[in-house]
Amino acid sequence: MSDFMLWHYDGQTAVRRDVRLQPDEAGFRLEEPDSGWTGAPVDWADLIVIGSEKGRSAYGHRAIAGWRMGFSGDAPAQIAAHLPKGERYGRWIDRFGFWPAAGVFTLVAALVVWGVAEAPTVIAPLIPQSWENRMGDAMVGDFGGRFCHTPAGDAALHALVARIDPKGEARQVEIANIPIVNAVTLPGGRIILFDGLVQQAGSADEVAGVLGHELGHVRHRDTLTGLVRQMGLSVVLGGFGGNAGGYLNGVLSLSYGRDAESAADGVAIGQMQAAAISPAGTAAFFERMGGKGKAGEVDQAMTWLSSHPLSTARRQRFEQAWVKGAAYRPALDLAQWRALRTACRADDNVARPWGDGF
Numbered sequence: 155m156s157d158f159m160l161w162h163y164d165g166q167t168a169v170r171r172d173v174r175l176q177p178d179e180a181g182f183r184l185e186e187p188d189s190g191w192t193g194a195p196v197d198w199a200d201l202i203v204i205g206s207e208k209g210r211s212a213y214g215h216r217a218i219a220g221w222r223m224g225f226s227g228d229a230p231a232q233i234a235a236h237l238p239k240g241e242r243y244g245r246w247i248d249r250f251g252f253w254p255a256a257g258v259f260t261l262v263a264a265l266v267v268w269g270v271a272e273a274p275t276v277i278a279p280l281i282p283q284s285w286e287n288r289m290g291d292a293m294v295g296d297f298g299g300r301f302c303h304t305p306a307g308d309a310a311l312h313a314l315v316a317r318i319d320p321k322g323e324a325r326q327v328e329i330a331n332i333p334i335v336n337a338v339t340l341p342g343g344r345i346i347l348f349d350g351l352v353q354q355a356g357s358a359d360e361v362a363g364v365l366g367h368e369l370g371h372v373r374h375r376d377t378l379t380g381l382v383r384q385m386g387l388s389v390v391l392g393g394f395g396g397n398a399g400g401y402l403n404g405v406l407s408l409s410y411g412r413d414a415e416s417a418a419d420g421v422a423i424g425q426m427q428a429a430a431i432s433p434a435g436t437a438a439f440f441e442r443m444g445g446k447g448k449a450g451e452v453d454q455a456m457t458w459l460s461s462h463p464l465s466t467a468r469r470q471r472f473e474q475a476w477v478k479g480a481a482y483r484p485a486l487d488l489a490q491w492r493a494l495r496t497a498c499r500a501d502d503n504v505a506r507p508w509g510d511g512f
Contacts, residue, residue: 165220290342307497358486363436370418440469
């Protein structure tokens, strides 16, 4: 062991010394035979690996900056047993092994991704209702006077809302002069039925089913949850004044997810049953929207790529909710239905539809 030669810098001078390592009880001392120099005692635990490459090893001292010790080749077994090991991947990875560590990191990454996806369902209920209401109020202004109002049309809409939403969970329900077969739920319990949807519907019962579905989104605060997920909490909680248009665009392109859509359909069926309105009309609506026949295996598989359940499945669900012999009543009488369908055409003050020279 006395012939095992190393090089050494003491961290105080720039002198490179050729030294021998002399072990003692707790560690070792370094000595330079030619000059008679002897270094201070060093504990094995104070050594840290600086580098190890192609048979050359270098070590530093935890407490002394610039302290260095190195050698080439293999250290004697008595010394090698005390030397710290080099880190191949990092301290923790080397301790557990590469593949176990990779498995743990993969699991953690999966949990993070899951947390990001699920966090909005936890965050959204914590946002004050007053903030959500302010956001919805700001978005309503972006419809630019396109809400249709006539005395008869307003009375018919109020009658329909009273049947489907007797507890007043929705703060406002409007018909917008927009020729799109759609409806949208804004934050703060605001439901907008587009005139294109009303014109496409074959009866007030069909509109009642759509209204009940949107009421489900209101009840579950799905719009706010979707906005948190889609645009980030900073956007949702940012200033409401100048970004209403951006929020509205986000809502119009919002996808709630299959679970939320299915739950909203459940609310629609429940509200229609309580109001004694037949779900057969809504089933017919989904049939016209592409829900004829039965869903094939390929169609069922493709639901994993869709944010909505298949129209076929939704039609079947509303059909199954129909009860033979039940005392159903139309959602509106013929005069009310006619007033609802003509509300936008009869309103001389309503703004032109989007896309009509706008």
